[in-house]
Amino acid sequence: MATSDRHASTLALAHALSAAERGLAVIPLSRTKLPALRSPHHDDPDPAPCHGECGRLGHGVYDATTDPARIRKQFAAAPWATGYGIACGLPPHHLIGIDLDTKSGADSSATLRELALRHLFTIPDTVVVLTPSGGRHLWLSGPPDVVVPNSASRLAPGIDIRGAGGYLVGPGSRTEHGVYSTAPGTAHLAPAPCPRALLRLLTPPPRPRDTSGGHPGHAQSDGLIQFVLGARVGQRNTRLFWAACRAYESGIGDSIADRLTDAARRTGLSEREARTTIASAARLTAGHGPTST
Template sequence: MAASARQTAALALAHALTAAERGLPVIPLSRTKLPALRSPHRGEHRSVTCRGECGRPGHGVYDATTDPAAVRALFAAAPWATGYGIACGRPPHRLIGVDLDVREGGPDGVAALDALARRHEFAVPPTVTVLTPGGGRHLWLTGPPETVVPNSASRLAPGVDIRGAGGYLVGPGSLGAHGTYRLAPGTEHLSPAPCPEALLNLAAPPASSPPARTGTASAASLTSFVLASPRGQRNTRLFWAACRAYESPSPSPILTALTEAALTTGLPEPEIRATLASAASITARTTTGP
């Protein structure tokens, strides 16, 4: 291994150990931002759902740890690592990552989050912010123990991704294919701030029970579910109901009813169209596979 590669790996380990000392579970990442260790189950013919119970490394975010000895062992097994990932949703911080993508000619996640905050009447507090090589940023927020926040991509708004349980954030100091992730000036001294309640409601599943999934949900039950949306959960409930509608053999009449219901709750028509499009995309990927 060249001296520069050894220095990069040593620096990544040093940053990871610092994060682990702060109670943030970490794993080594390669330059592609993917977990550096391959699955120990590759090549096995049977379906494997192991999340680390086998005791071997290579289970992605499920390897994440705050134990210094375990962190060193993971990086020793992946000397090519150039960065580290921080597991979200894990105690004590229970991180919720808000990944704001900013690309020329693409969605502006920062502007989209600002618009979302105005629409739902919340303010993002000062918090740890990591600048990405591509011009985006990661906001670190914390969630309550009783709330499980799932991962999502552009569901809340174009360019706004959520990293929750089972996801991870690229840690500051990591080297990716396009450059280094670094803390935004002025946020180095901050701790992750609590997630605003309205944003938490948007990012988390609906708090009340959705219609039971016994076969295809009826148009009436899905429409009632959307009509009963409290402020802060309208988009989330519409997305869930639309996914169920797309699972139906005849989704069009249900989607029409859902659109009318969402308009009644006060959701703007462009946001409704974007939510339905996201539901269509997610459902298509689920039914057809990767």
């Protein structure tokens, strides 16, 4: 390995450990901004869905950790890593990344300001990471009971969202296009709480609950199924997880688990992977069901 690569890897590990001290779970990244460790299941003829339960490394964002020993172990297994990713949606910050892109040709910063004026919210002072292409990542913290899905230009052209199941490239990372850095005056800040009005824009609208006395939560369940069916490649697990969380929070999770599984299969997930994701949502939302009145 070239000396410059060793130096970049050493710096990336140092930055990753520093981020972990702030409660941010990290994974090593390659120069392409992808997870540096290959999946341990890539040669399996029919790989079962695994989010790290096997105990081996290489599960992408599911390997994200704040444990210094495990971080060092991951970087030791990937000495070519020159950056690190920060997992979104995890406690204690429940990080939400607002990615203001420049490649689309749209002025995404101006678009965000227009959204703020239209919906009456203010972007608070928070961590801002500058990308090599001239874009910016705004770090916000979300409430623990809200799952923000990943999205690309759904909020507005040129604005991507990194939420549950996604990650942000950490400042100090070196990629094929340059180095990510913290904007002056923001490195000391903690991720600021996401304004409620903005949070509503980042989460799909809740579906009305059925009060007709028919199938439990019929209107809401149909909406959740359609939400899953509308997933594109790269969104399937995230959409299924979000829909399953909403279903269990509303008390209809068990009754529509089979329908959610079928919808997920129609988008391309295997039945086993779909049921694993739904089970994860059920565990996450345990004790957070609808309040009795």
